[in-house]
Amino acid sequence: MPEQNNSNLHAMKVTCSNCTLRELCLPIGLNREELSQLDAVIRQSRRFRRGDYLFRSGEPFKSLFAIRTGFFKTCMSSQDGREQVTGFHMSGELLGMDGISANVHGCDAIALEDSEVCELPFSRMQCLSREIPSLQHHFYRLMSREIVRDQSIMLLLGNMKAEERLAAFLLNVSQRLATRGFAANDFILRMSREEIGSFLGLKLETVSRTLSKFQQQGWITVDHKHIQLVQPEALKALISGCTHAHQHA
Amino acid sequence: MPEQNNSNLHAMKVTCSNCTLRELCLPIGLNREELSQLDAVIRQSRRFRRGDYLFRSGEPFKSLFAIRTGFFKTCMSSQDGREQVTGFHMSGELLGMDGISANVHGCDAIALEDSEVCELPFSRMQCLSREIPSLQHHFYRLMSREIVRDQSIMLLLGNMKAEERLAAFLLNVSQRLATRGFAANDFILRMSREEIGSFLGLKLETVSRTLSKFQQQGWITVDHKHIQLVQPEALKALISGCTHAHQHA
DNA sequence: CGTGTTCTTGAGGTCGTTCAAGTTAGGTGG
């Protein structure tokens, strides 16, 4: 089994200035000069295979990572060893922001499919963001967005029932895929039932049962990891109109 | 009922340079010059009575707020109106960071006791942080810390049982009070059972029952809002040694 | 001293978990 040498792939010229994810990942309105400054700081994309660690909890924090292509999960584990998936991450998203506070990564980031990632050395980005105000603001916004995201997950974990959690999850995936130009109502889940459960604070059996229930209702079709949203409105109603659903169920 | 005019209090000169919370709230190692720049930007402290809103979800975001004295809760509500307490906040902590992403406050912040707050106009802080690198880094660190905090709450909500949640909560409060020079094992809770429950994803009855259980075990004493941690180690064991506790319970 | 709010405690019900068995998909080697 010879080791593959994809030197032609690694030589591929990847820069921010020609990156298709610019709108997702960078502030709008950077000029040529500023873009080339960025290109100088950002390390060309690295490839990861399914199962590879992008970083591990406890490793020294040096860089943020922007996902160019692929799919990641982040996991935290508590003192006593219990693990929890804290997020699923798609192209254009930034990983590692939790490492800034203690200069140590606070979670594991693991590729759920073959992926490509740009490395943003944090201290150099910090310097650059002093020169480019819109970049500084963009970073604050990204971190703030992460806070908002985490808090809405807290709301989900604290208040919602299993069906509502799953509905919210499916709609969230759907919406993020749509943002990236993929089909909103027909997609392949990249993660296992167990990982979904861990993320949603449920057991894998409950995830499975609930997906089956949705299918029986005719709201979705489930074929292993292939999901189709047949009646996304029904899922939305589950979340926003819980009081209703609760009454007549 | 005449309106009190505490002009002497309001006239009190409150500046970062003479603030006792400097270590909690500001980066270390600022020089005189930099401190006076800060003082120029930060609005003198404002007072809030128990129940007052510091800001409301949906209001335009303009400033971050640093708690000088007092105690706040932050609440989010979902589309359908369900509320959840997303955090309790003590002196030296910064509120409003979730508003940066969308320029709109994403939660309510409500005083749980009479409090005093400094206002940090965000855009001016942004400018200042460009001139003072350690300030910029400090803000990144604070936001990162908030992300870490939120994720550990996600872990709590996703994985832990009622007893473990409550134990973690009590130890967290205790530790933060200790940081501020208060007694770690003898304190008054500022929030109701319902608010604790909302924060921990439990009903108020469960909070009450679990506190009683802890008291029966001799781990704590509960007298309404007055809590004493008699055996904090027992609570710690509950969290870190759950596998153990689980086996012999 | 009465009123309303917060808290405690009990009893019964529900949702999600646990445990267990069975199914399917994908990979490996004969």
Next chain:
DNA sequence: CCACCTAACTTGAACGACCTCAAGAACACG
């Protein structure tokens, strides 16, 4: 190609943790 194997998933049944509903107690406030 098929038999085999493992991992991931599905489904059922019983249990348990937490919730719901309800009543009573303790306290705060006027």
